[in-house]
Amino acid sequence: MHATRRDFLAAAAGSAAALALTPYAAYARLGRAGAPLRILVLGGTGFLGPHCIEACLARGHHVTTFNRGKTEKRTGHTFEDQANVTKLHGNRDPEKAAEETEPEGPDNPKGLAQLAEGEWDAVIDTSGYYPRIVRASAELLAPRVGQYVFISSLSAYGDNSTPGDDETAAVGTMEDPTVENMGDQFQNYGPLKALCEQAAEAAFPGRTTNVRPGYIVGPGDPTDRFTYWPLRIARGGEVLAPGAATDPVMWIDVRDLAEWIVLAIEQKHVGFFNAIGPEGGSTMGAMLDACKKASEQDPALTWVPAEFLESQQVSLPIWVPAEGEYAGFHTRSNAKAVAAGMTFRDPVLTCRDTLDWFPKELERRIRVTGEMMAEAEKAGKPAPQMGDPTQLRAGIPPEREAEVLEAWRKQQG
Numbered sequence: 001m002h003a004t005r006r007d008f009l010a011a012a013a014g015s016a017a018a019l020a021l022t023p024y025a026a027y028a029r030l031g032r033a034g035a036p037l038r039i040l041v042l043g044g045t046g047f048l049g050p051h052c053i054e055a056c057l058a059r060g061h062h063v064t065t066f067n068r069g070k071t072e073k074r075t076g077h078t079f080e081d082q083a084n085v086t087k088l089h090g091n092r093d094p095e096k097a098a099e100e101t102e103p104e105g106p107d108n109p110k111g112l113a114q115l116a117e118g119e120w121d122a123v124i125d126t127s128g129y130y131p132r133i134v135r136a137s138a139e140l141l142a143p144r145v146g147q148y149v150f151i152s153s154l155s156a157y158g159d160n161s162t163p164g165d166d167e168t169a170a171v172g173t174m175e176d177p178t179v180e181n182m183g184d185q186f187q188n189y190g191p192l193k194a195l196c197e198q199a200a201e202a203a204f205p206g207r208t209t210n211v212r213p214g215y216i217v218g219p220g221d222p223t224d225r226f227t228y229w230p231l232r233i234a235r236g237g238e239v240l241a242p243g244a245a246t247d248p249v250m251w252i253d254v255r256d257l258a259e260w261i262v263l264a265i266e267q268k269h270v271g272f273f274n275a276i277g278p279e280g281g282s283t284m285g286a287m288l289d290a291c292k293k294a295s296e297q298d299p300a301l302t303w304v305p306a307e308f309l310e311s312q313q314v315s316l317p318i319w320v321p322a323e324g325e326y327a328g329f330h331t332r333s334n335a336k337a338v339a340a341g342m343t344f345r346d347p348v349l350t351c352r353d354t355l356d357w358f359p360k361e362l363e364r365r366i367r368v369t370g371e372m373m374a375e376a377e378k379a380g381k382p383a384p385q386m387g388d389p390t391q392l393r394a395g396i397p398p399e400r401e402a403e404v405l406e407a408w409r410k411q412q413g
Contacts, residue, residue, distance in 0.1 A: 030259060032058075032059060033059040037121040038121050039061050039063050039064070040065075040141070041056075041123070041124045042066050042067070043126035047216065048257065049127075053077075056262055061084070061262070063085045064087075065086070066092065067089065067090075069089040074368050076364070092136070093133050094133075112136060119144045120141075122147040122148070123147070125200070129196065134199045138202075138204060146268075147209060148200050148207060148209070149211065150196060151261075152194070152212045153213060153214075154332060155172075156194040157171055157190065158170050158191075160327070160328050161324065162327070164333055172190045174192070177195055206270065208270060208271075211261065212273065215250070217350060219353050227394075229288065230291045230352075230355050233295050240302060240316070240396065242303075243303065243322070245284060247285075247321070248281055248283055249330045250276045250281060250282060251276070251287075253277075256342070260343070263340075264340065269340045271336075273340065274332050281330075287347065288301060290348045293348045302408070308408060308411065309404070314400070314404055316396060317394040366389045368389070
């Protein structure tokens with residue numbers, strides 16, 4: 001389905017309440033903590049952040065959020081009705097605080113100075129990408145916060161060629177650690193995350209929890225990398241499956257990650273943790289079987305080897321060839337996190353909940369695109385360059401998938 005500009009503007013004029021996000025699954029199974037904690041969340045309005053807040057609230061903790069107040073307008077994660085949430089608007093970049101000539105507010109937030117007087121048991125940093133900015137918040141908070149939980153990434157590692165590597169593997173480096181861009185091929189992302197880890201640890205020595213997730217999936221995922229597969233299986237027909245059914249693949253449900261982050265705070269787990277699952281690993285075949293069970297569909301899978309996909313210039317999300325420089329990409333050890341209490345829900349549940357969530361997410365994307373176009377038109381500005389919100393942000397379009405499958409059949413005779 002392709003939406004027109006008129007469709008976008010019409011959606012923007014509709015009721016925001018009617019297009020509200022599907023509520024996240026309750027964290028009631030966690031139960032209440034023995035003693036409530038004060039937890040500061042830097043960010044908290046995107047994907048992982050809201051789940052962390054929900055998990056904190058389910059345990060009876062008080063949450064303070066600190067962000068610009070802009071992303072929440074698009075995602076709907078405002079937490080306005082939560083008595084245990086205190087909201088602060090501010091820009092965590094010390095070089096981008098509110099201008100003195102303008103009134104303070106979400107569109108012109110103050111800087112980190114708002115955090116100079118509060119005290120918290122822990123801080124969850126979901127929005128740190130550059131070491132200078134992480135250093136600023138960590139150094140400011142160090143005297144008045146007990147634990148710094150930094151959300152890093154498995155991309156922090158410098159090499160993915162060794163299967164089974166654990167947290168002791170070397171991280172990536174940069175020739176110029178002051179660079180503040182991701183690079184033309186996103187090559188700086190991992191090394192920058194590693195530098196952010198070091199900045200947090202320097203300010204909170206022995207009190208830092210560096211969490212290294214891989215693919216974070218489930219309800220709320222804005223990337224569609226995992227979401228593509230449950231939706232594709234549910235659509236039926238012949239499915240282009242990459243590589244072999246035995247190829248390893250690892251991910252973590254965002255709710256499992258959020259629950260463990262709260263546990264790590266309550267139990268004061270510090271150090272480095274590979275936050276990835278399932279516990280014993282998984283395979284591409286097992287993941288697609290979970291998608292089948294979730295959708296109650298059983299389409300035919302045609303497994304196409306990596307060499308042919310490369311010749312067709314096709315890449316599919318989550319999966320990578322389990323060889324060469326990527327031999328260890330989907331086999332990193334999660335034993336340390338599991339020993340510290342990390343658990344993983346049934347992949348079928350992750351797939352099913354993703355399928356249930358996505359229709360409302362599609363409505364939200366259409367609405368937000370319409371709002372942004374309407375805002376630009378009202379301000380007399382050029383329309384923002386945005387993709388079609390009705391199309392998945394990852395995966396392969398149906399017509400291209402059919403072409404590749406036909407080409408594969410011809411090659412096989």
